[in-house]
Amino acid sequence: MKVYKYPTGSEWPGILSRPQYDYNNLEILVNHIFDEIKQTGDEAVRKYSLEFDNFLPDRFEVSDEEFHIAEEKVDQELKNAINIAKRNIEKFHANQIEQISKVEISTGIECWRKSVAIEKVGLYIPGGTAPLFSTVLMLGIPAKIAGCREIILCTPPGPSGEIPPSILFTARLIGIKRVFKVGGIQAIGAMAFGTKTIPGVYKIFGPGNQFVTQAKQIANKFGIPIDMPAGPSELMVAGDTFSVPEYIASDLLSQAEHGTDSQVIFVTWSENLIAPVLEQINLQLKKLPRKEMASASLDQSRIVLVRNKEEALLMINEYAPEHLILAVKDQEFFIENVINAGSVFIGNYSPESAGDYASGTNHTLPTNGFAKAYSGVSVDSFVKKITYQKISKMGLKKIGPVIEIMAGAEQLEAHKRAVSIRLENIKKN
Amino acid sequence: MKVYKYPTGSEWPGILSRPQYDYNNLEILVNHIFDEIKQTGDEAVRKYSLEFDNFLPDRFEVSDEEFHIAEEKVDQELKNAINIAKRNIEKFHANQIEQISKVEISTGIECWRKSVAIEKVGLYIPGGTAPLFSTVLMLGIPAKIAGCREIILCTPPGPSGEIPPSILFTARLIGIKRVFKVGGIQAIGAMAFGTKTIPGVYKIFGPGNQFVTQAKQIANKFGIPIDMPAGPSELMVAGDTFSVPEYIASDLLSQAEHGTDSQVIFVTWSENLIAPVLEQINLQLKKLPRKEMASASLDQSRIVLVRNKEEALLMINEYAPEHLILAVKDQEFFIENVINAGSVFIGNYSPESAGDYASGTNHTLPTNGFAKAYSGVSVDSFVKKITYQKISKMGLKKIGPVIEIMAGAEQLEAHKRAVSIRLENIKKN
Numbered sequence: 001m002k003v004y005k006y007p008t009g010s011e012w013p014g015i016l017s018r019p020q021y022d023y024n025n026l027e028i029l030v031n032h033i034f035d036e037i038k039q040t041g042d043e044a045v046r047k048y049s050l051e052f053d054n055f056l057p058d059r060f061e062v063s064d065e066e067f068h069i070a071e072e073k074v075d076q077e078l079k080n081a082i083n084i085a086k087r088n089i090e091k092f093h094a095n096q097i098e099q100i101s102k103v104e105i106s107t108g109i110e111c112w113r114k115s116v117a118i119e120k121v122g123l124y125i126p127g128g129t130a131p132l133f134s135t136v137l138m139l140g141i142p143a144k145i146a147g148c149r150e151i152i153l154c155t156p157p158g159p160s161g162e163i164p165p166s167i168l169f170t171a172r173l174i175g176i177k178r179v180f181k182v183g184g185i186q187a188i189g190a191m192a193f194g195t196k197t198i199p200g201v202y203k204i205f206g207p208g209n210q211f212v213t214q215a216k217q218i219a220n221k222f223g224i225p226i227d228m229p230a231g232p233s234e235l236m237v238a239g240d241t242f243s244v245p246e247y248i249a250s251d252l253l254s255q256a257e258h259g260t261d262s263q264v265i266f267v268t269w270s271e272n273l274i275a276p277v278l279e280q281i282n283l284q285l286k287k288l289p290r291k292e293m294a295s296a297s298l299d300q301s302r303i304v305l306v307r308n309k310e311e312a313l314l315m316i317n318e319y320a321p322e323h324l325i326l327a328v329k330d331q332e333f334f335i336e337n338v339i340n341a342g343s344v345f346i347g348n349y350s351p352e353s354a355g356d357y358a359s360g361t362n363h364t365l366p367t368n369g370f371a372k373a374y375s376g377v378s379v380d381s382f383v384k385k386i387t388y389q390k391i392s393k394m395g396l397k398k399i400g401p402v403i404e405i406m407a408g409a410e411q412l413e414a415h416k417r418a419v420s421i422r423l424e425n426i427k428k429n
Numbered sequence: 430m431k432v433y434k435y436p437t438g439s440e441w442p443g444i445l446s447r448p449q450y451d452y453n454n455l456e457i458l459v460n461h462i463f464d465e466i467k468q469t470g471d472e473a474v475r476k477y478s479l480e481f482d483n484f485l486p487d488r489f490e491v492s493d494e495e496f497h498i499a500e501e502k503v504d505q506e507l508k509n510a511i512n513i514a515k516r517n518i519e520k521f522h523a524n525q526i527e528q529i530s531k532v533e534i535s536t537g538i539e540c541w542r543k544s545v546a547i548e549k550v551g552l553y554i555p556g557g558t559a560p561l562f563s564t565v566l567m568l569g570i571p572a573k574i575a576g577c578r579e580i581i582l583c584t585p586p587g588p589s590g591e592i593p594p595s596i597l598f599t600a601r602l603i604g605i606k607r608v609f610k611v612g613g614i615q616a617i618g619a620m621a622f623g624t625k626t627i628p629g630v631y632k633i634f635g636p637g638n639q640f641v642t643q644a645k646q647i648a649n650k651f652g653i654p655i656d657m658p659a660g661p662s663e664l665m666v667a668g669d670t671f672s673v674p675e676y677i678a679s680d681l682l683s684q685a686e687h688g689t690d691s692q693v694i695f696v697t698w699s700e701n702l703i704a705p706v707l708e709q710i711n712l713q714l715k716k717l718p719r720k721e722m723a724s725a726s727l728d729q730s731r732i733v734l735v736r737n738k739e740e741a742l743l744m745i746n747e748y749a750p751e752h753l754i755l756a757v758k759d760q761e762f763f764i765e766n767v768i769n770a771g772s773v774f775i776g777n778y779s780p781e782s783a784g785d786y787a788s789g790t791n792h793t794l795p796t797n798g799f800a801k802a803y804s805g806v807s808v809d810s811f812v813k814k815i816t817y818q819k820i821s822k823m824g825l826k827k828i829g830p831v832i833e834i835m836a837g838a839e840q841l842e843a844h845k846r847a848v849s850i851r852l853e854n855i856k857k858n
Contacts, residue, residue, distance in 0.1 A: 081834040088534045088828075095532050096542075103524050105517045105789040113525075113790075116768045118802050130840040166838060202802040221646065223658060225802050246854075250847040257843040284850075289842050335817065339545045346819040349851060353844040354820055357835045358828050360534040361542075361816040373547050373631040373654050375814040385804040387790040388764065390775040391783055399517075399787050405510040406786045409595060411559040413718050414686040415782040418679040421713075422778060425675075 001266075001281070001298050003274060005305040015302055016319045018368055019232065019261050026214040034189045034218065041195035048186040052211075053127075055161050060197050062168060062179040070168035082133065082170055085358040089141045092360030096379035097145065108395020115383040117147035120199065122191035123176075124206030124216075127156035127183055131164030132207075134356065138363050139205050139227075139377065140174045146382035151176050152199060154191060156183020184208075188215035192224045203227075205377065207364070227377055231368030232261035235352055236321035236341075238312050239277075240270045242329035244348055248273075249280030251325055251351050256297035257290045264301040265319065267312050271305055278303070313337050320371040323352045342371045393426055430695075430710070430727050432703060434734040444731055445748045447797055448661065448690050455643040463618045463647065470624035477615040481640075482556075484590050489626050491592060491608040499597035511562065511599055514787040518570045521789030525808035526574065537824020544812040546576035549628065551620035552605075553635030553645075556585035556612055560593030561636075563785065567792050568634050568656075568806065569603045575811035580605050581628060583620060585612020613637075617644035621653045632656075634806065636793070656806055660797030661690035664781055665750035665770075667741050668706075669699045671758040673777055677702075678709030680754055680780050685726035686719045693730040694748065696741050700734055707732070742766050749800040752781045771800045822855055 004015055036044035042060075050056045102112040123139045125132055136153070143151050153176050157163055163181060171179050180198050182190060188208075194200025204216055205227040213230040220226050235255035239248050252264045266277060281298070285291050306312050309330060316324060320340035328334060331346050338344060342365030343355050356363045364377035375381075391399070400419045407415035433444055465473035471489075479485045531541040552568045554561055565582070572580045582605050586592055592610060600608050609627050611619060617637075623629025633645055634656040642659040649655050664684035668677050681693045695706060710727070714720050735741050738759060745753060749769035757763060760775050767773065771794030772784050785792045793806035804810075820828070829848045836844035 077834055078838050081831040081838075084828075084831045085835060088538070091534055092532050092540050095530055098527075101524055103521050103789065105520055109517070109788055111521050111789045113807070119768060132839060134835060134839060217650065220649075223797070223799065229652060244854075246850055247847070250843070250850045254841070254843040254847040257841060284843075284846065288846075289840075294843060331819075338815070339548060341815050343816045343818070346817060347821075349822050349825040350818050350820040351825075351847040351851065353832050353836055353841075353847050354825070354828065355816075355818055356844060357832045359538055359818045359820060360532065360540045361818055366813075368652070370652065371813065371815075373813060375812075376816060378542070378814065380809070380814070383804075384795075384800065384802060385807065385809070386767070386770050386800075387772040387784075387805060388775060389772070389779050389784055389788045389790055390760075391779040391788060392776075393778050396778040396780075396783070399513075399783065402510040402513045403780075403782050403786045405506055406514060406563060407782055409507050409510075410561060410563060411718075412683070412686060412782075414679070414683040414713075414723060415785060417713065417717075418676070418683040418780040418782045421675055421679045422780065425673075 001278065001301045001303050003303045003305070006307060007304065012315070012318065015304060016315070018263060019300060026211060027218065030185050030215050030218045033185045034193070037186065037189040037195065038193050042197050045182060045186045045190050045195055045198065048184070049182055052184050053156050055157050055159065057157060057161055057181045060180045060182050062163060062181060067168050067172050070165035071172065073165035074169045078166065079169065082173065086137055086141065086174060088358055088360035089137055090145065093142045093145050093379050106395070106398060108392035109389065109399060111387065111389045113385045113387045115385050117149070117383055118202050119148065120150040120201040121148045121382060122201035122204045123151065123153045124187060124204065124208055124212060125153060125155040125167060126208050126212065127158065131166045133166040133170040134363065135207065136167055136170040137174065140171065140176050142362070142377060142379045143382045144175055146379050148382055150199065152178045152180065152191070152201065154180045154182050154187035157181040185211050185215040188212060188219055192219040192222060205381070227364060227381055228366055228374050229370060231370070232263065233258045234263040234321055234367055235323040235325065236265045236267060236316060236319055237325040237327060238316065238334065239266065239268045239273055239327040240309070240329055243273060243327040245273060245276035245280045247348055247351070248277050248327060249284050252281060252301070253284055253288065253294055254351065254353055255323065256294040256301065257288065260293055260296035262297040264297070266303045267306060267315050269306050269308050269312060274303055274305065309333060316341065320369045322365045322367040322371065325350070325352060340372045342366050342376050396422055397426055430707065430730050430732050432732045432734070435736060436733065441747065444733060445744070447692060448729060455640060456647065459614050459644050459647045462614045463622070466615065466618040466624065467622050471626050474611060474615045474619050474624055474627065477613070478611055481613050482585050484586050484588065486586060486590055486610045489609045489611050491597060491610060496597050496601050499594035500601065502594035503598045507595065508598065511602065515566055515570065515603060517787055517789035518566055519574065522571045522574050522808050535824070535827060537821035538818065538828060540816065540818045542814045542816045544814050546578070546812055547631050548577065549579040549630040550577045550811060551630035551633045552580065552582045553616060553633065553637055553641060554582060554584040554596060555637050555641065556587065560595045562593070562595040562599040563792065564636065565596055565599040566603065569600065569605050571791070571806060571808045572811045573604055575808050577811055579628065581607045581609065581620070581630065583609045583611050583616035586610040614640050614644040617641060617648055621648040621651060634810070656793060656810055657795055657803050658799060660799070661692065662687045663692040663750055663796055664752040664754065665694045665696060665745060665748055666754040666756060667745065667763065668695065668697045668702055668756045669738070669758055672702060672756040674702060674705035674709045676777055676780070677706050677756060678713050681710060681730070682713055682717065682723055683780065683782050684752065685723040685730065686717065689722055689725040691726040693726070695732045696735060696744050698735050698737050698741060703732055703734065738762060745770065749798045751794045751796040751800065754779070754781060769801045771795050771805050825851055826855055
């Protein structure tokens with residue numbers, strides 16, 4: 001990790017810069033596969049499953065029998081843990097449902113809005129070495145709470161054609177009935193346009209590699225919204241004399257093991273903290289099975305010594321971290337004033353991994369500085385809000401002239417007349 | 430208007446199809462202009478203002494003096510009307526602020542989320558024949574209520590270099606202090622990347638022509654979110670014996686005058702209503718100053734006779750109209766069961782123009798079927814939500830083992846150890 005002491009303002013952009021990626025070269029490939037899926041449906045999905053995943057299932061959809069077998073394979077300890085995490089995530093997300101609240105704008109004008117679930121949603125769970133069943137919880141639970149009628153899940157099969165049992169167990173546990181063994185660009189294309197066996201959806205969620213990321217961006221261009229733009233995971237830790245170096249090092253390492261492109265930044269105004277944190281990182285790193293990955297990620301990571309907590313706050317808001325740990329004494333100062341962050345972990349006993357799995361908050365969060373304008377996934381992500389207005393004769397009599405004047409000034413005569421015709425009739429009667 | 434009587438299911442996609450546009454041919458142009466803006470900033474903005482708008486102001490930013498002159502030019506009647514609309518829109522949108530509600534997940538684990546305003550937002554108001562001051566209200570008021578610190582507005586100057594006085598008056602009225610005389614692709618590019626005189630923003634809002642629409646889509650690709658994808662405005666009216674043909678005709682015409690690409694669909698299960706509605710349309714059309722435009726738009730519009738209200742509901746949800754007027758007897762049936770619509774107008778005295786200007790709801794709504802997954806603009810559009818978790822020693826002691834098991838099963842050893850290290854120390858003490 002590179003250490004920066006009291007950097008000047010002009011050094012900040014360099015220190016806070018993120019690794020840059022250009023996925024545009026994948027655009028031609030994605031467009032090509034999407035075109036084929038639009039034309040030949042399942043045939044194209046089969047072709048690219050074989051080409052990219054080296055496996056072609058007899059059928060894409062996971063059968064009841066496969067669900068049963070999976071359930072038996074997951075050990076009871078893990079089942080119990082997933083059940084506790086499920087309960088916590090449900091408890092936090094259930095609180096996000098917006099109740100209808102009618103507003104009487106003035107006599108005879110009543111307006112309200114109603115949250116309605118997006119009817120059909122598609123969740124993508126990446127394959128790879130580790131089975132990301134936690135992401136099934138994080139996407140599936142808010143979708144269920146929102147009330148989405150059709151929730152499908154796509155995930156690539158392993159080399160033997162199997163989906164990790166923990167993923168199938170978790171899907172079934174939270175009520176996702178339809179899981180498809182398909183991954184990559186072809187999974188996103190199938191969900192965007194629909195095929196005979198894989199239903200099209202109205203919104204696509206979930207993490208993925210560069211192919212999936214680019215496919216989601218292009219699906220978005222076709223009018224299918226996505227949860228949020230993707231980027232490598234990242235963590236910022238703010239610490240002072242209140243911090244425990246051992247804990248800070250463990251948090252930085254937990255983020256760093258995500259991948260060689262993960263980024264961690266430790267910002268402090270306690271110079272004495274830097275040496276012990278570095279020492280702890282070296283000590284703990286040796287014991288990690290993924291130490292090469294974590295080590296590569298640490299090369300891109302930074303320790304920044306700033307003058308005081310006010311400057312640390314400025315740096316946090318400028319960086320807009322996906323995850324922010326506040327291992328600091330004056331927690332209230334930061335809670336009050338942080339404006340750009342995905343999820344915030346307060347104190348010495350709130351490690352990032354708590355939020356990754358089981359505290360109840362969502363782990364699908366805006367990275368890459370997107371926290372300046374995006375929220376993490378929540379029940380909000382699975383609903384849209386319809387507005388309603390009900391105006392009585394008396395209400396229109398009162399507001400009508402205002403509409404007539406404004407429509408007239410915007411030279412929209414028919415807008416004006418839609419009111420005038422009604423007002424004339426009200427007067428007559 | 431073409432009349433369809435009892436169409437079969439296979440005819441629905443044709444009847445509910447929307448005019449298709451392909452803006453992709455503008456992508457090269459937009460990318461080119463964006464590149465120039467990134468390189469030369471204001472110089473490029475000046476160049477393209479001259480090229481596309483035939484006008485180059487001495488300075489882009491509207492001066493205090495220009496605001497004062499504008500205010501004097503707006504007549505008092507319009508000022509009063511705008512003030513009433515402002516009050517109603519504020520009243521409806523103020524109700525959308527989410528309060529912090531802390532959830533105790535279990536003893537020692539407290540989670541909550543907080544809505545925080547997006548710091549910097551850019552509003553775009555199109556030029557053209559009519560001054561769209563109503564859109565200044567619809568975008569500016571929720572931005573102000575959300576608490577955005579920096580709200581800028583870009584709008585192209587007219588041929589004499591002037592911004593319509595009603596736009597400047599409205600901007601100043603709601604507290605927008607910085608307005609820039611710049612339009613089109615160059616305005617979106619300036620807000621996306623920032624120039625010396627025009628600040629960059631974190632999110633871009635507002636309607637526009639095909640150039641602006643495409644520029645917003647490409648800004649989105651660069652990581653700058655936008656309010657929603659654009660499309661021509663549209664209205665669906667559902668009517669039965671409760672309806673007044675005169676009113677329905679006036680509503681259909683008010684939508685049709687928006688532009689030749691506007692679409693209106695009237696769906697009814699009362700066959701007797703069709704002839705009087707058509708008659709009223711012809712009668713009222715003759716009196717309209719924009720009759721050519723409305724007439725062209727009506728050519729793309731439809732009257733559909735369905736079997737009953739249940740079938741009408743299916744058609745509404747399949748079409749997902751931007752605006753929906755329910756001029757029907759059984760209003761509750763539709764209020765309860767409509768799941769895809771932007772904004773809904775209930776009864777005979779709630780014309781669409783009420784929502785366009787002054788009922789209080791927002792008129793920036795999802796068109797083109799996007800209501801299946803998108804909401805209209807609201808205070809939500811100007812905030813993002815940060816989640817927080819605060820876990821005590823006792824809380825981590827309880828949830829820690831769950832995290833360890835799950836992280837272990839996902840093969841994320843450092844995630845597990847961030848918890849284990851803390852639990853070991855808790856045990857020791």
